[in-house]
Amino acid sequence: EDRRGEGDIPSSIAVSADAQAALATIATSLDQVLQNLVNNPPLLPPIDAANPQMYKQDDALDACMALGMLPLDHELATLLRQVPQWIAQCPQSESVALELAQRLFKKVFDATQAVPQVHPPDTVSLLHAMIEVCLSVMDSLKEASKEQLAKALPVWLEDIPGVQRFSVDVVSGLLRYGLVNVVDFDRLLAKWIATPPRDQAGALNAPALDFAVMLLQRLCLRQRAFAGSDFGNTMEALTRESGRVRQYQPMGPISPQDDQLMRSAEELFKELRSAEAPAPGAP
Numbered sequence: 001e002d003r004r005g006e007g008d009i010p011s012s013i014a015v016s017a018d019a020q021a022a023l024a025t026i027a028t029s030l031d032q033v034l035q036n037l038v039n040n041p042p043l044l045p046p047i048d049a050a051n052p053q054m055y056k057q058d059d060a061l062d063a064c065m066a067l068g069m070l071p072l073d074h075e076l077a078t079l080l081r082q083v084p085q086w087i088a089q090c091p092q093s094e095s096v097a098l099e100l101a102q103r104l105f106k107k108v109f110d111a112t113q114a115v116p117q118v119h120p121p122d123t124v125s126l127l128h129a130m131i132e133v134c135l136s137v138m139d140s141l142k143e144a145s146k147e148q149l150a151k152a153l154p155v156w157l158e159d160i161p162g163v164q165r166f167s168v169d170v171v172s173g174l175l176r177y178g179l180v181n182v183v184d185f186d187r188l189l190a191k192w193i194a195t196p197p198r199d200q201a202g203a204l205n206a207p208a209l210d211f212a213v214m215l216l217q218r219l220c221l222r223q224r225a226f227a228g229s230d231f232g233n234t235m236e237a238l239t240r241e242s243g244r245v246r247q248y249q250p251m252g253p254i255s256p257q258d259d260q261l262m263r264s265a266e267e268l269f270k271e272l273r274s275a276e277a278p279a280p281g282a283p
Contacts, residue, residue, distance in 0.1 A: 019096045041123040042066035063128035087144045097144035104134045135173045166211035172218045176225045190233035228272035
């Protein structure tokens with residue numbers, strides 16, 4: 001019987017005592033890197049003076065670029081080189097990589113509630129810097145996990161209860177790093193949209209719909225990491241739910257919140273079509 005609490009992320013994977021010692025070493029090093037970044041956050045990356053109109057502020061991309069500009073001897077770069085080496089020395093390297101990834105997964109979701117949102121105006125967002133660091137370490141575990149990480153992450157996401165899973169900052173990062181396969185996640189997100197809230201059969205799953213709209217705005221329009229066509233199932237689910245709500249409007253007025261959600265979804269469709277339309281004169 002599953003006795004996890006409502007706020008729990010899946011329980012840890014069993015690894016040996018030696019592996020636990022290696023994990024403790026990595027966790028200590030990671031915490032030190034993160035604390036030093038909090039104490040001395042990187043400056044915002046410079047804007048391309050030749051094309052200032054092309055700049056769109058995005059906290060995640062700013063943090064990613066700023067961290068990428070750190071010197072090669074910075075402790076973060078050292079950590080990213082050392083983690084795969086430490087994992088490879090463990091007798092259960094695949095299990096250790098998966099256990100570390102799961103700890104990082106929990107850490108980034110916890111960070112959205114715990115990391116200070118206030119930071120100096122000329123530095124990157126502390127939250128997004130922390131998320132980028134954790135995602136970078138997770139990215140370094142792909143080889144050691146032997147594809148198990150890609151299979152586990154969607155399961156971990158689905159096991160997070162309720163609206164806690166709807167973190168645009170974290171999920172967009174997981175997709176941008178290729179840690180979660182976009183095809184698999186597209187199907188999962190469409191399922192979330194189509195699943196009504198508990199004990200409210202037929203009701204609109206407003207949190208899932210709102211999350212989907214914000215996620216696609218972030219990934220497809222602001223970051224240009226994906227195209228709307230990469231989320232075909234999600235787009236169909238959004239269209240279907242929007243049509244269903246409009247269809248049953250005569251049975252009662254739509255709440256202002258649901259009406260705003262429908263408008264946001266419709267605006268997203270227009271912006272995605274515009275972004276993906278061929279330029280005039282293009283073949």
